[in-house]
Amino acid sequence: MPEKFYLIDGHALIYSSYFAPMRTNLSSPSGEPTKASYIFTTTLLGLINRKNPDMLAVAMDSREKSFRSDIFPEYKAQRPPMPEDMPQQIERIEQILEAMKIPVLRVKKYEADDIIGTLSEKASKEGLQTYICSGDKDMLQLIEKNVFVYDIKKDSVKDLNWLETEKQLTPEQFLDALALMGDTADNIPGVPDVGPKTAEQWIRKYGSLEKLYENAGEIKGKRGNSLRDSKEEAKLSRELVEIKRDCPVELRKQAFRLSDFDYDRLAEIFYELGFQRLYKTVGLEGKLEEIKTETKTEGKGKKKQTALFDNESEYESMKDGRQNYRLVGSEEELEELCGKLEKQTIFAIDTETSSIEPMKAELVGVSISWKQNEAYYIPVKAGGNAKTISTDKLKEKLGGILRNPNIKKAGQNVKYDIEVLWNSGLSLEGVSFDTMIASYLLNAERSSNSMDAMAKDYLNYECQPISDLIGKGKSQITFDKVPAEDAADYACEDADITFRLYEYLNQRLNQQPKLMKLFEELEMPLMKVLCRMEIEGVSIDCSVLEKMSRxxxxxxxxxxxxxxxxxxxxFNIESPKQLSEVLFDKLKLPQIKKRSTDASVLEKLADFHPVIEDVQQFRQLVKLKGTYIDKLGAMVNPKTNRLHCSFNQTITATGRLSSSNPNLQNIPIRTDIGRKIRAAFVPGEKDGVILSADYSQVELRLLAHFSQDSQLLEAFNSDMDIHSFVASELLGADTENPEPELRAKAKAVNFGIIYGQGPYALSQSLGITQSEAKEFIDSYFHRYSSIKDFMQSVIDGAKTNGYVSTILGRRRAVPGINSSAKREKSSAERMAFNTTIQGSAADLIKAAMIEVQNQIDAEKLKAKMIIQIHDELVFECSRDDAEQNAKLISEIMENAIELRVRLKVDTGWGENWMTGH
Structure with a gap:
């Protein structure tokens, strides 16, 4: 069997590690940034463990400018400078590679691609199977019989067969296509208006770049003109994009061969960087204890080292064995399990179901764990001939334990499990910990709080994908068709990992008392409120929607x-390409963005042609019809005859709730059609009404609270219209009856301040010049200087701490706040201030929801909270009780959090959501 040689594009992997969305702001115990070096090292170790390469090398770009810059000085000239905290991490990565005895290759004036191109060709000639580890499309030109392009992230290989099947091109033809399309990132010109699809199509038809130009007269239209006018540019681009195969570097097979690491040096580096989770991965546990002992004996002057995560060294890593995963297939085994559960103070629970929609899903099985590497799976339905436990027997034996509030439960997105069990007649009480919510609170910027993502990030563990059991695409089956024996291993892993995540995240929250308080007193109680809202759902009048649709x-x-x-x-109005051709080629309208037809562009084109208004209205109607009018009725659950929306706690970085299936936030509130859609949301009972309770100008009131601006506080506490008040203060408008135009300007600047608008954005929204907008903003801050002082204090705090906090202690990291890049820094400053206000508004309405639900339960009111959207709560109640309920709800909402400013809630009720609002 041929030996395997893996060549890694070093800078590409470093950059992808640095900008990876999974984790942010990792640092060593001494404060050294470590995100790129940690992810790079983890990825490299994973590659070695999975692929077991015979030889391995890392190619890096030359520190000098590439020879390509001599040919074309503009080559890569527009690339932004390397992030300030990256060079230090590259140095650390090279130290780690040196300790692993993996060669780092650099050749003066050449790029990593050229090193890889040269070595891959030499290796191929010597019969080695060479895998180029890179996601760069340029590498496809290097593919040959024994040379493959390997995407580490996707674990996928591209070979000659893939290139022929997917592109119908040879590697050399693909190089010709690259020359035509150019590369904006590297400033390679290519041929204007020619993208990948056109470039590949031309090369497939004519065979090569040379033959294409021999037949260039056959290409018609604008692209044909571009092609003929850009012959020299295409020739230059091919020279720039071609990867060299004659770089002065040797194939030193013995030097590239994997050997034992320098474990002592690697242990030292890992300890300095806080990579203690990687000790077990590399087998350095003994070295860790040696270093700890040495550190303790070095004296009091040595700074104490800690792990990448707090107390991580005390957290036991995942084990590979699964011998303690058990299938509970008989009554006797279920009774034995229940006996053990009764003795536990907390356990993790997870459900397997037939659907991802909780109100439609049927229970397939329940998995439970309370100890690392030990879990139990109780099948209710299964494929094959395995024994299952009936739902009735599950209720009889396990129901009491699930209902017992003194035995605590933990789960991952446990709201889903509560609803699934509720649908099966089982009540899950005592839920005290949701790992998804805990992870979100600790880092709201994470791209995913799924169990798989957290297992990988926090436990260095890869979960079994569900597709292994149910398949993909047309051949996919539902989980109830999976044999119980196969389902058990997967389901037990879910419970086991959930319990491990609970232990880990609970430990981290305990080290941050404010966050733990927010978790226990706000987010977990809110989860239960949202669960009840989702179970309750809302009634939809489909006849209203059908009429609207027509x-x-x-x-x-x-x-x-x-x-x-x-x-x-x-033409097809819904096609951006066809619309742009009509607007810019036929009607000759100005191209504000390069041939863009997005909403912001159409807004600016409205004065140039009357058709733009029709296009805008057409788009809105098509979108609302397809998203809501024609779909809401189909989303009604046939069992309950109600629509069950999902309310999400862990999506927005500010802490705001969002909704899905459907997304209620996207129903426009200020348009006639948006209001009519709301008319389809109706009470389920004949004598019922829909009651709305909406905070009035809550973000501006919070701004007054935080800034302690005496004028704004007085205006709000006197129940004045704040926009009229500001218009009178800044523009001399009549306080009681201001001119609409002046009030609109004051409103724009009021909200613009919250969202961090500068003069340009304000000028665009008001249709005034930037200088006028700047004068308006300056005047605002001069009059309300305490607001400017508060904004600066938020920014200063973010610079010092690296995060901002809301009124109840929610945190959000603010990367880029200390950046030297003006645009990045300005964006971070806007985000810091906006999060403080919006996040506090989120805290407020969440606190209100919990207290309102508590009062409804305590007084046994005939009212149901059914919708939360923006700053509004929507209820269903009887008409006779509407006035009394409205008074109680508004009183609770106005006093949910004690503020310096008076809160105001507008209430209304009617036969549907439109009239109630």
């Missing part, structure tokens, strides 16, 4: 005809 269809057709008549063209 009316909207007619309006869409009328608009379509009008657009065709005004443009003199029949």
């Amino acid at each position: 009316e909207i269809s007619s309006q869409i057709e009328t608009l379509r005809d009008s657009i065709f008549a005004q443009t003199g063209s029949v």
